């Protein structure tokens with residue numbers, strides 16, 4: 167059995183925090199007199215907080231001062247954190263823990279590769295911190311997905327070469343980041359949206375033990 171690195175995105179892969187990001191951005195959009203839709207929220211997946219605000223300002227056609235942007239970023243995050251505070255283990259997406267535990271039982275490397283600066287408190291809230299040998303998040307990277315930095319750092323932290331790294335991602339930018347890193351990519355979500363990935367599954371319930379063993383032995 168070979169040692170591989172399995173790199174997990176957070177939002178949309180381990181937990182569905184996109185709905186909380188959406189509610190917080192939507193409330194901010196109201197201050198711009200803009201009706202922010204769930205469809206538009208798709209553009210925010212895997213994108214950093216600062217970049218998300220830039221996109222929202224563009225959509226709303228709103229010119230904000232630097233001071234206002236700083237205030238809004240803080241306000242959005244504070245509201246997001248109140249939603250996170252109400253979360254518990256029941257929010258973990260189906261079969262994520264089964265897959266994490268299986269990889270641990272096979273002595274594989276497991277790391278987080280997320281754009282979020284709130285990744286650690288979220289994993290703590292879900293009691294998942296101990297399932298990761300390394301955490302690379304929005305606080306550790308300078309370049310956002312589709313730049314490969316977050317996954318390259320994950321592989322490095324586990325000391326596993328990139329050709330032996332496997333990425334689970336729900337966003338197009340994240341799949342591109344995995345590809346740019348020279349890693350195998352597994353899309354979690356819609357086949358049409360994530361068509362660029364090497365494999366796509368609706369969720370982890372579709373990923374069976376044989377598939378994981380094949381990935382390890384490849």
Ligand code: B16
Nearest residue numbers: 176177210211212215280281282283
């Ligand atoms: P924060 P991921 C990303 O997480 C989210 O998909 C994206 O919507 C969010 O803007 C970004 O994290 C930054 O999050 O405001 O918590 O720093 O999918 O890369 O795990």
Ligand code: MG
Nearest residue numbers: 175177178336
């Ligand atoms: Mg994601």
